[in-house]
Amino acid sequence: MSVVEKDSLPKKATREAFGDEIVKLGKKNKNIYVVDIDIGKSCKTTEFAKQLPNQHVNVGIAEQNGAGLAAGLATTGKIPFVSTYAVFGSLRMAEQIRQEICYPNLNVKIACSHGGLTPANDGGSHQSIEDMGVLRTIPNMTVIMGADYYSTRKLVEQAAEIYGPVYLRFTRDAVPIIYDENEEFTIGKAKKIKDGKDIAIVANGDTVYLAIEAAKQLEKDGISVKLLDMHTIKPLDREAVVECLNIGKIITVEDHNILNGLGSAVCEVIAEEGRGIVRRIGVQDQFGQSAPYEMLLELNGITIENIVKTAKEMLK
Secondary structure, X not given: OOEOOOOOOOEEOHHHHHHHHHHHHHHHOOOEEEEEOOOHHHHOOHXXXXXXXXXXXXXXXXXXXXXXXXXXXXXXXXXXXXXXXHHHHHHHOHHHHHHHHHOOOOOOEEEEEOEOOOOHHHOHHHOEOOHHHHHXXXXXXXXXXXXXXXXXXXXXXXXXXXXXXXXXXXXXXXXXXXXXXXXXXXXXXXEEEEOXXXXXXXXXXXXXXXXHHHHHHHHHOOOOEEEEEOOEEEOOOHHHHHHHOOOOEEEEEEEEEOOOOHHHHHHHHHHHXXXXXXXXXXXXXXXXXXOOHHHHHHHOOOOHHHHHHHHHXXXX
C-alpha cells in the first residue's frame, strides 16, 4: 500500500474528487445522471451540468422530489447520483430513500458533500453527524466515506459499477492527500495502512490522516500500531475487525456521532465475538457549533493528541 510521505501534504476536499470523477464517468457511460438539488456549485457538479447537460437534472430545493425522480430514472436503467448536502441527503430524504430506493433495491447513489463537522462555520444545522448511522440501518444500503481525494475518486468509480443503493459522504473542507493516485480500493474491504501488534486503530474519512499521524507518534514511543482505513462502514469488513482481536485493544476514530457510526459498527462485531476492548473517538453525542473545523474536532477529542493519549491509557 502506498501512502504519501511528506512533512506537509497537499490538501483537497473530497467533494472535489466527486466533481472530477463524475464527469469522467458520465462521459464514459451515458446512463450516468446527476440529480442536483440546486447546490451544484457547493457539491461540485456544475462542470457535469456544463459538459453533459442531457444527463443532468436540477430539481431545485426539493430533496425528496430528487430522490423520487432518481428512483424513477433507475427503473429505466439509468444510474442516477443525487447530489446534495449530507444533512439533507440523509435526513430530509430518509423516507424516500427507504421506501422508494432501498425497499425496491434500485440502483441509486446518494452523493453528499459537507459530511461530519467539515461545514464548520455553517453551524450545527449543516453539520451532518448522524447520516452514516441513519442510513446504515436501512437494508440494501452501502455506506462509504473516502479518506482523501484519490481514494474518493476510486470509490465513486466503484459505486457506479456495483448495483444497488449507495451513500457516498464527502468533506466540505480540504483534507490532506494521503494516498498515491494509483492506489486501489475495494468497497467493503478495509485498506490496511500498516500492521502492528500492540494496538489497532480503525478510522475513516477525514480522521484517517489524524490516525496516521498518531500512529507515527506512538511508533516513536515504541508502540506498534495496526492501522485500518475502514472507508466502507456497511458492509463492514468483519474479517478485518476480527483480525484486530489478535491484538485485543482497538480505537475507532470518526467524524460522526460515536453512536451508530463506525465505532458502533466495530463494537457490534467485538461484542458478538465476545472478546476485545474498544474505545470510540468521535463526536460526543452533541450538536456542533459555528466554529473553525479544527476547533470543532478538538471540542470532541478528535485529535492526534487524544488518539495517542487513549492508546497509551489502554496499554497501561
